[in-house]
Amino acid sequence: MKVTLIGSGMAGLTAGAYLARAGHAVTVFEQFSAPGGVTATVRQEGYGWDLGPLLLEGFAPGDKGRLILEELGVSDRVKAVHEDRGLVLRELALWKPKEYEGPYWRRERLKRVFPEESAGLDRYYRFYDQMIGLMGLGRQAETAQGLKALWLKLRMLLAFQGVKGAANWTGSQLMDHYFQSPALKTLFLGIVADFVTAPSEFPALGVPSLHFETAFDKRIPTYPGTRSGQNAYSYLIGGCQTMADAVLGVIQQNGGKLFTNTTVKKITIENGRATGVVLADGHFEASDLVLASGGMREVFFGLVGREHLSAELITQIEHNRLMESVLMVHLGIDFDPTPYQPAALCYYYQTQDLETAVQRLRAGHYHEGKEGLLIYVPSLHSPSLAPPGHHAVTVYTVAPDTLAEGTWGTRREELADKLVAEAERHVPGLRAHTKTRLILTPEDFRARVHVDHHSFGGVPPVIGNKPPAHKTPVPGLWFIGAQSEGMGGVMSVMVGAQKVARRILQAP
Numbered sequence: 001m002k003v004t005l006i007g008s009g010m011a012g013l014t015a016g017a018y019l020a021r022a023g024h025a026v027t028v029f030e031q032f033s034a035p036g037g038v039t040a041t042v043r044q045e046g047y048g049w050d051l052g053p054l055l056l057e058g059f060a061p062g063d064k065g066r067l068i069l070e071e072l073g074v075s076d077r078v079k080a081v082h083e084d085r086g087l088v089l090r091e092l093a094l095w096k097p098k099e100y101e102g103p104y105w106r107r108e109r110l111k112r113v114f115p116e117e118s119a120g121l122d123r124y125y126r127f128y129d130q131m132i133g134l135m136g137l138g139r140q141a142e143t144a145q146g147l148k149a150l151w152l153k154l155r156m157l158l159a160f161q162g163v164k165g166a167a168n169w170t171g172s173q174l175m176d177h178y179f180q181s182p183a184l185k186t187l188f189l190g191i192v193a194d195f196v197t198a199p200s201e202f203p204a205l206g207v208p209s210l211h212f213e214t215a216f217d218k219r220i221p222t223y224p225g226t227r228s229g230q231n232a233y234s235y236l237i238g239g240c241q242t243m244a245d246a247v248l249g250v251i252q253q254n255g256g257k258l259f260t261n262t263t264v265k266k267i268t269i270e271n272g273r274a275t276g277v278v279l280a281d282g283h284f285e286a287s288d289l290v291l292a293s294g295g296m297r298e299v300f301f302g303l304v305g306r307e308h309l310s311a312e313l314i315t316q317i318e319h320n321r322l323m324e325s326v327l328m329v330h331l332g333i334d335f336d337p338t339p340y341q342p343a344a345l346c347y348y349y350q351t352q353d354l355e356t357a358v359q360r361l362r363a364g365h366y367h368e369g370k371e372g373l374l375i376y377v378p379s380l381h382s383p384s385l386a387p388p389g390h391h392a393v394t395v396y397t398v399a400p401d402t403l404a405e406g407t408w409g410t411r412r413e414e415l416a417d418k419l420v421a422e423a424e425r426h427v428p429g430l431r432a433h434t435k436t437r438l439i440l441t442p443e444d445f446r447a448r449v450h451v452d453h454h455s456f457g458g459v460p461p462v463i464g465n466k467p468p469a470h471k472t473p474v475p476g477l478w479f480i481g482a483q484s485e486g487m488g489g490v491m492s493v494m495v496g497a498q499k500v501a502r503r504i505l506q507a508p
């Protein structure tokens with residue numbers, strides 16, 4: 001078949017690689033000048049930084065993303081290191097101990113800082129363990145068959161009884177149930193604000209999976225090395241572009257083609273079926289199948305057209321909330337930041353009012369870094385990303401796609417300066433030691449991935465959100481990528497694309 005892919009992010013590349021290997025004629029159209037979507041590594045004056053993803057789940061040996069790379073025959077080209085990150089609140093800094101103190105060291109440390117919360121912490125960690133047990137069974141059930149599958153389902157049903165009470169709660173109800181301290185509530189739930197989801201909009205049972213203990217200490221046993229439901233997190237050595245390049249290579253080695261600087265303007269539909277795409281220069285590319293990644297509104301309303309969609313699908317798309325964007329400042333510096341930040345990545349949370357923070361963000365009010373930010377030093381695990389003795393540093397924070405006051409274009413330098421000034425409260429000397437600087441605003445991200453509203457992780461985990469299914473109502477058209485998944489992350493878009501490719505290949 002002639003297969004057209006719209007977009008060369010990890011979703012498009014993964015689906016394209018599977019289909020090209022199976023002998024289909026694959027063509028990838030990418031509107032930007034380089035492939036990779038947000039899984040790209042950008043370079044300037046001898047430094048390199050990742051444009052998007054940092055610490056990835058799913059790429060440890062035996063995990064889903066790694067298995068995809070193995071199936072595609074490029075695993076040895078995508079080297080990863082199992083790592084973890086720090087977490088700093090106004091009240092405390094949680095860096096892992098030098099000597100491993102077991103899987104519950106954070107609970108014990110928190111009890112010392114918040115002695116009045118000791119009973120709540122014990123209860124929360126019991127709930128956490130129950131959820132981890134449930135997730136571990138779920139993972140085994142994914143591949144089990146026959147009697148074993150039945151047995152695992154039964155065990156899951158029994159395990160669920162332990163957490164059933166919280167099944168209809170929101171994240172904020174869960175936190176209120178266990179803790180009094182706003183700091184503790186922020187510690188366990190702060191990450192949902194990054195996803196522009198208020199604690200009151202997030203399902204309680206999802207809290208443990210967004211805050212795995214293993215993200216903070218790589219020595220804690222992880223899935224898939226053990227039966228634990230807790231993930232291992234990895235950095236890709238040399239930057240994320242290594243993975244995009246390796247998977248693109250599979251397409252090209254199998255005769256597939258990539259056209260950059262080529263925007264798809266329309267998906268043509270004849271007699272109710274997708275028949276190809278029209279490019280910005282008017283060229284028509286006939287196709288048996290079209291796989292589109294990108295924004296759900298841009299693809300369905302812009303490229304397909306509402307006239308081809310059911311009223312139900314239109315309402316579903318219109319009602320999905322999207323995440324907001326990020327302001328990212330990449331720095332090349334000439335000193336070692338590890339005396340201030342011992343891990344390559346650390347999240348610094350300043351606000352404890354996550355509900356208000358999320359509402360303000362949605363209304364376009366940018367916090368200028370005062371509510372929190374993260375600092376990432378990729379050259380600590382990938383020395384090739386900075387000259388010897390220097391480091392590549394990324395400072396970024398969640399930011400509204402559109403500012404309520406001014407525009408990103410007119411305020412980029414001012415807001416980048418303010419963000420770095422906030423970062424200097426944690427790593428002093430950043431400004432004085434900056435050798436080069438690269439700013440990426442939400443406007444830059446919009447242009448980079450061709451969306452009207454930049455949503456950095458796709459569809460947020462807000463209760464009631466439901467992204468469009470991969471199989472669209474238009475025969476011959478599939479929807480893949482971050483906005484087709486419950487919560488887009490690199491592994492989940494690759495697994496989604498793999499599923500779509502398998503369905504296509506298995507179709508009669």
Ligand SMILES: Cc1cc2nc3c(=O)[nH]c(=O)nc-3n(C[C@H](O)[C@H](O)[C@H](O)COP(=O)(O)OP(=O)(O)OC[C@H]3O[C@@H](n4cnc5c(N)ncnc54)[C@H](O)[C@@H]3O)c2cc1C
Nearest residue numbers: 007009010011031037038052053054264481482488489490
């Ligand atoms: C700042 C940031 C931090 C992140 N951090 C993490 C993290 O730590 N861990 C994690 O797992 N995930 C993270 N993510 C999310 C993850 O990177 C993305 O969800 C995932 O990589 C998206 O892949 P994709 O292929 O769906 O989309 P993209 O990578 O956005 O690719 C889509 C491509 O389609 C192209 N395109 C769109 N429309 C058209 C058109 N009409 N014609 C031609 N080309 C078109 C775009 O130019 C783009 O290149 C992060 C994302 C960002 C932005």
